Amino acid sequence: MDPAEPPDSPTGPQPLDTVWAQSIHAGDLMVLVPGTGSYGYLAQPIEALPPGNPVVVDVTKVAPVAGDSVVFEQAIGAAHRAGFSNADLEAGALTFGIWGAGFTKLTSFEYVSYEGIHLPITILGGENTCATGSIFADLLNYNTTDATTDANDLYAKIQTYLAANPSSTGSPRNVILASHSWGGALSEYLDFHLADVEAAHGPLADTGGVASMPFTIADGVPAFILDYALAGPGIRPLNGGYLYEVDRPDDPVHAMDPSGDGDGHMYTILDGEQFVGSYGVTTMELTCAGVPGECPVPPPPPAAP
DSSP states (O other): OOOOOOOOOSSSSOHHHHHHHHHOOTTOEEEEEOOTTHIIIIIHHHHTSOOOSSOEEETTTOHHHHHTOHHHHHHHHHHHHTTOOHHHHHTTSSEEEEESBOOOSOSEEEEEOTTOOEEEEEEEEOBOTTSSSOTTTTGGGOBHHHHHHHHHHHHHHHHHHHHHSOOTTSSOOEEEEEEETHHHHHHHHHHHTHHHHHHHHOOOEETTEEOEEEEEEEESOOSEEBTEEOOOSEEEEETTEEEEEEOOTTOHHHHTOTTSOGGGGOOEEEETTEEEEEBTTTBOOOEETTEESOOOOOOOOOOOO
């Protein structure tokens, strides 16, 4: 992996305070990139819902979707931090698309968030290489070959969408990635190999020029995949924009520790049934299975004698 650029100076406004409004503007495209098991958590239960125009997916009523709500709530939280209200989002101030969950029957649906926002979601297509099966069943798929495959398909699907849907503002859009777990890993991989992917597919042609990819949010990211170390937690400049990796201190996926509590991989924070926010985006509070505080973290193994 190419070394990340050095962090900004600690003096003056910090990137984590300013990056949202700098990167997310009216008319931009927010791309949701879920990770392992997203076919079972998202595509299957959503496509099994009663037909409608649109199909309505209430996160508080569809349990599998609630278990994989991270990228939806993360993207909404990012939009809020950029200054967009609930009413703005319902009116379509930003376009929200989802890639990689393996949808085959729908082209769009309406997501009803924990805040009650009715958010139109466009399905960009694609099925990531870990979309079926559990995290541990897919461990051997966490490798650079699959990351390359997925990163290229994600980029190509964004490119196709932009070409077919001219910008409503008449100017090139920003494309923001909101990603989780394996989705976060492949999004980071795309960021670090963006020049190669652009060379293979061409630029993200958009109305009036070329779309930019100035901001990626990646949470619950494995610490490494086979033959490749990922960025690690924190915000850092990259490709003229920023990459922001968020990892809970009790996340067994980031720690690559199968003995940890799986609820530490949840970044939608709920206190009982009360929505608190998206961890690392709108809140730094932690809950575990709806109870305030971190999930139990297994003790380290004893030192060798």
